[in-house]
Amino acid sequence: MSQTTEVLYEIKGLTKSYNQKGKNVVALADVDLTIHVGDLISIQGPTGGGKSTLLQMLGGLDKPTSGSISLSGDNLENMSENELAKTRSHKVGFIFQTFNLIPTLTALENVETALVPLGISSTDRRTRSLAALESVGLADRASHLPSELSGGQQQRVAIARALVKNPQVLLADEPTGNLDEETRDQIMEILEELWRNKGLTLIMVTHDSNVAKRAKRNLNIANGRLSAR
Amino acid sequence: MFLKYLSRELVQRKRQTILVSIALAVAIALVVVVNAASVGINSAQSKVLSGLYGIGTDITVSQTAIPTQGGQRFDFQGGGQGQPRQRPDFSTFSQDRLDVARFSGTFQSKTLSDVKKLAGISGASATLKLNSISFNGSIPTSSTVTTPNSSTDNSAPSASGGAIAMPSGGGRGNFEITSKSIEGIDVTGSNVGPLSGVDVASGRTFATTDSNTNVALVDATYAKANSIAVGGNVTIKSVKFQVIGIVAANSGSAETSSNIYIPLDTAQNLAGKTGLVTNFYVSSKSASNIASLKKELAKIYPGATVSSQSDLAASLSGSLNSASSLVKTLGKWLSIIVLLVAFAFAGLFTSSGITRRIREFGTLKAIGWRNSRITKQIMGETLATSAIGALLGLIFGIIGVFVVNLFAPTLNSTVAAVNPFGNRNPGGFGGGRPGGFPGGPGRFPGSASAESIVKLHLGLSTSALLIAIGIALLGGLFAGTMGALRASKLTPASALRSVA
Numbered sequence: 190m191s192q193t194t195e196v197l198y199e200i201k202g203l204t205k206s207y208n209q210k211g212k213n214v215v216a217l218a219d220v221d222l223t224i225h226v227g228d229l230i231s232i233q234g235p236t237g238g239g240k241s242t243l244l245q246m247l248g249g250l251d252k253p254t255s256g257s258i259s260l261s262g263d264n265l266e267n268m269s270e271n272e273l274a275k276t277r278s279h280k281v282g283f284i285f286q287t288f289n290l291i292p293t294l295t296a297l298e299n300v301e302t303a304l305v306p307l308g309i310s311s312t313d314r315r316t317r318s319l320a321a322l323e324s325v326g327l328a329d330r331a332s333h334l335p336s337e338l339s340g341g342q343q344q345r346v347a348i349a350r351a352l353v354k355n356p357q358v359l360l361a362d363e364p365t366g367n368l369d370e371e372t373r374d375q376i377m378e379i380l381e382e383l384w385r386n387k388g389l390t391l392i393m394v395t396h397d398s399n400v401a402k403r404a405k406r407n408l409n410i411a412n413g414r415l416s417a418r
Numbered sequence: 419m420f421l422k423y424l425s426r427e428l429v430q431r432k433r434q435t436i437l438v439s440i441a442l443a444v445a446i447a448l449v450v451v452v453n454a455a456s457v458g459i460n461s462a463q464s465k466v467l468s469g470l471y472g473i474g475t476d477i478t479v480s481q482t483a484i485p486t487q488g489g490q491r492f493d494f495q496g497g498g499q500g501q502p503r504q505r506p507d508f509s510t511f512s513q514d515r516l517d518v519a520r521f522s523g524t525f526q527s528k529t530l531s532d533v534k535k536l537a538g539i540s541g542a543s544a545t546l547k548l549n550s551i552s553f554n555g556s557i558p559t560s561s562t563v564t565t566p567n568s569s570t571d572n573s574a575p576s577a578s579g580g581a582i583a584m585p586s587g588g589g590r591g592n593f594e595i596t597s598k599s600i601e602g603i604d605v606t607g608s609n610v611g612p613l614s615g616v617d618v619a620s621g622r623t624f625a626t627t628d629s630n631t632n633v634a635l636v637d638a639t640y641a642k643a644n645s646i647a648v649g650g651n652v653t654i655k656s657v658k659f660q661v662i663g664i665v666a667a668n669s670g671s672a673e674t675s676s677n678i679y680i681p682l683d684t685a686q687n688l689a690g691k692t693g694l695v696t697n698f699y700v701s702s703k704s705a706s707n708i709a710s711l712k713k714e715l716a717k718i719y720p721g722a723t724v725s726s727q728s729d730l731a732a733s734l735s736g737s738l739n740s741a742s743s744l745v746k747t748l749g750k751w752l753s754i755i756v757l758l759v760a761f762a763f764a765g766l767f768t769s770s771g772i773t774r775r776i777r778e779f780g781t782l783k784a785i786g787w788r789n790s791r792i793t794k795q796i797m798g799e800t801l802a803t804s805a806i807g808a809l810l811g812l813i814f815g816i817i818g819v820f821v822v823n824l825f826a827p828t829l830n831s832t833v834a835a836v837n838p839f840g841n842r843n844p845g846g847f848g849g850g851r852p853g854g855f856p857g858g859p860g861r862f863p864g865s866a867s868a869e870s871i872v873k874l875h876l877g878l879s880t881s882a883l884l885i886a887i888g889i890a891l892l893g894g895l896f897a898g899t900m901g902a903l904r905a906s907k908l909t910p911a912s913a914l915r916s917v918a
Contacts, residue, residue: 241915250784251911271788277910278786285914289781291423293430298422305419306786314419350785 197358197390198224198247202256205242205413216242218413219256226357229384230392231404239413240394241362247392248281248360249273261357278306282351286363288343290335296322296346297331303350321353322346325379341372345379352383358390359383365400377403424798428806434771438764438800439807442893445760446811446886449753450878451818453885457877476708479533479698479715481523481722510556516655516689519547519599524694527686529718533698536714538707543611544695546602546685547676550654554594598640600654601676602685602695605629610699612675613665621648621663630683634659638666640677652678655688761893764807768800768897772904779905780913789906796905797898804894808887815886819876826873 203220206213216239224230224247234240245251246258249265250273258265260280265273282303283289290299300318309317322328325345335343344364351359364380365373377400384391395401409416428435518524525544533542603613605624613623619638634654636646641664651658659680667674686692700715702708708726715724772779779792 245911245914248784250914251909274783274786274788277784283781283784285781287777289777289784289914291778291781293426294423298419298426301419302423302782302787303785306788306791311419354786 195226196223197226197228197261198222199259200224200246200256201258203243203246203253203258204255205239205246205251206254215413217246217253217415220413220415222408222415224390224392226390227388228390228392229381229403229405230390230408231401231406232392232394232408232410233396233398233401234410238411239415240410242413243410243415244360244362244392244394247358248283249276274306278303279354280357282354282356282359284344284347284351284359284361284364286366288335288340288347288367290343290346290350292335295332295334296327296338296342296349299335299346300350300353303354307354317353318349321349324352324383325349339372340368341375344368344372344376348376348379348383352387352389355387356389358392361391361393363395364393365395365397373397373400420795420798423795424802427799428802431771434767435803435806438767438803438897439810441760441763441767442804442807442890443810443814445753445756445893446808446890447814447818448756449886449889450812450815450882451822451876452750452753453882454815454819454876454878455822455874457879457882458874461877462874476702477700477711477715477724477726479525479700479719479722479724480696481525481719482521513553514653514655515551515553516548516600517551518689518691518694518696519549522547522696523722524691524696525698525719525722527682527693527695530695530698532718533700533715536711538703538711539700540703541610541701543604543699544682545604545611545697545699546682546689546691546694547696548600548602548685548689549597550600550678551595551597554596555592598654598677599675600678600680600685602682603635603679604682610701612699613679615668616665616674617668619664619666621661623663623665624679624681628662628681630681630687632657632659632684633662633681635663635665635679636661637674637677638664654678654680657688757889757893761896764800764804764893764897765900768796768901769904772796772901776905776908776913779908780910783908783910783913793902793906796902797895800898800901801891801894804890804897807893808890811886811890812883816878819878822874822876826875828873 200220200222203217203222204215205217206215208214220243232240232243242251246253246265247260249260249268253266256266260276263276265276268276290296291302294302297315297318300321301314304314304317319328319331322331325348327342327345327349330338330342330346335346338346344367348364359380361380365376368376380391380393381403383389393400393404401407407417524546527544530542530544533539601612603611603624605628606626613635618635621635623635624633634652636652641647641661646652646661646664648661648664650661652661653659659678665674665679680688682695686694698715698719700711702711712724712726716722782792783789
């Protein structure tokens with residue numbers, strides 16, 4: 190799938206600052222950005238430059254200090270915490286560098302957690318979660334705990350969890366950061382295939398140039414300021 | 419998903435589940451055992467007290483007699499039964515006296531109907547406590563009648579009635595004084611009063627048809643000491659009574675409150691106390707009514723002593739009393755401290771668990787879980803842990819109670835110089851008046867202290883068990899609230915950032 194003209198994110202004058210030990214730290218400074226449906230974007234930059242903060246803003250995990258950010262026409266900055274939770278549950282899928290699986294739940298149950306807020310019946314949850322695991326090649330590991338899976342397998346479970354609810358956008362924070370090169374390539378192939386086949390918008394924060402060059406659009410962020418590469 | 423997630427957390431995080439559950443369980447077990455000990459000790463106290471005035475009696479009304487000059491006297495000058503049979507140097511006498519028990523005043527028995535009209539009363543009865551003294555023997559005609567030394571009387575009180583034989587020779591008389599305590603019982607039937615604290619060892623108890631007849635129940639100890647059996651006779655004031663039953667205390671007390679029980683109307687006629695009684699026994703429908711009932715009774719009987727079980731319990735001493743004090747003070751505070759420690763332990767452990775799971779909750783928030791769902795999950799987990807703790811605590815507690823009951827420690831209790839109706843009297847009988855015999859040895863109300871040995875039996879009450887479960891769940895609620903507050907305050911971003 191390729192980029193469309195339909196706007197997914199519209200960001201204007203986005204600023205995020207923190208008060209850290211009495212000092213005002215600016216994580217994002219006056220960021221303007223438009224992201225279209227079907228984009229495959231990489232965001233690179235030095236540590237502490239604001240990559241993860243931007244990703245959190247895109248995912249509605251945090252609110253901006255000023256500026257606006259809309260997802261499919263809905264302004265995230267004005268939403269209540271419950272409204273943001275609802276938006277996240279329906280529209281946004283997250284993939285984390287450290288996988289962030291619930292250690293006490295099996296692979297299948299971990300995938301199911303993404304469907305819990307949607308009020309889907311347990312039978313449907315199970316069916317859809319198994320299908321999602323199958324799509325990442327892990328149907329045979331459904332009953333395994335995260336501790337019984339390799340790093341690559343855990344990340345594939347995390348991808349299945351992010352995809353099972355058919356989100357509009359997949360936000361990946363260093364999705365291959367904890368993986369070896371061979372596994373990294375496997376994960377990237379899965380992500381690219383999903384992006385192509387499911388009409389997803391994929392936004393990745395990465396330090397890895399090999400990952401970044403797979404993206405169709407590359408952004409750089411340093412000192413809170415965004416620029417195109 | 420809620421239950422699946424909850425059960426997985428409890429099973430997978432065994433260490434936390436076990437530690438918090440055990441902490442709560444120990445606290446709950448202690449509460450159960452202390453409560454059971456309290457119930458057991460109260461029961462033991464009730465047994466001791468019921469041995470004095472009957473099971474089921476909540477309040478007693480009695481009146482201390484106004485001391486009169488002269489006291490009880492035998493008249494050796496008159497004719498009739500007391501007339502001396504002349505011999506060269508001695509006169510032989512045989513006299514029976516039947517008087518209201520020492521230290522007891524009398525009431526009009528018709529006031530019982532006023533008592534029965536009071537609201538909140540489940541039963542009431544009246545008795546007439548009497549003291550029978552018999553004198554048999556001879557005294558020198560040429561000298562003054564010798565009065566038994568009062569200090570001798572006091573020094574050897576028998577618990578079951580008996581006799582004093584005065585030494586002869588040296589010009590002194592040779593005589594015997596026997597005494598027994600008699601109690602007139604309302605045979606129309608009541609579940610309160612002295613006979614509610616006894617078992618019929620042989621024969622039968624009173625029936626309504628026994629009213630105004632010469633039948634008697636005899637205390638087992640007294641019967642044994644005097645070789646009395648059912649079908650035999652006892653003599654009171656020269657009147658023969660047929661023994662229809664032998665009764666024994668059903669508590670730890672060795673004896674019942676009197677030696678002989680006869681129908682109330684018979685006792686009143688025999689003692690010349692028609693329409694009079696010495697004691698009222700009242701049972702309340704509810705323990706919460708006792709204080710107000712006491713006030714009402716005090717209005718009906720101004721100047722009388724109105725006592726409840728708790729008043730009488732204060733007169734108990736011995737290891738039973740010590741155990742009671744221990745449970746009420748040390749046990750209570752120990753329970754409170756252990757509960758607080760358990761709560762703090764559960765709270766801190768839960769809080770520490772939340773800290774370890776910040777990433778987990780941040781991830782769940784990121785994928786769309788609301789704070790309310792996460793709060794519910796945390797509360798569910800801590801309440802489940804508490805429920806396990808409560809269950810273990812109940813099991814430990816019940817085992818603890820079982821073990822204590824297995825060894826059944828004995829406690830002794832002494833009712834110090836007190837009549838069974840709460841009047842502390844200045845110790846025993848005696849204090850002879852000139853020319854009069856104050857009464858023979860026997861178990862008089864107001865006589866020397868009586869000791870009871872009771873086995874401590876810890877009792878479990880449903881309410882105590884429910885309270886223990888409630889406390890455990892409260893602990894879980896407390897810990898869960900602490901944890902849930904921490905988790906809900908976290909924004910998803912800060913939760914995920916803290917991991918990074």
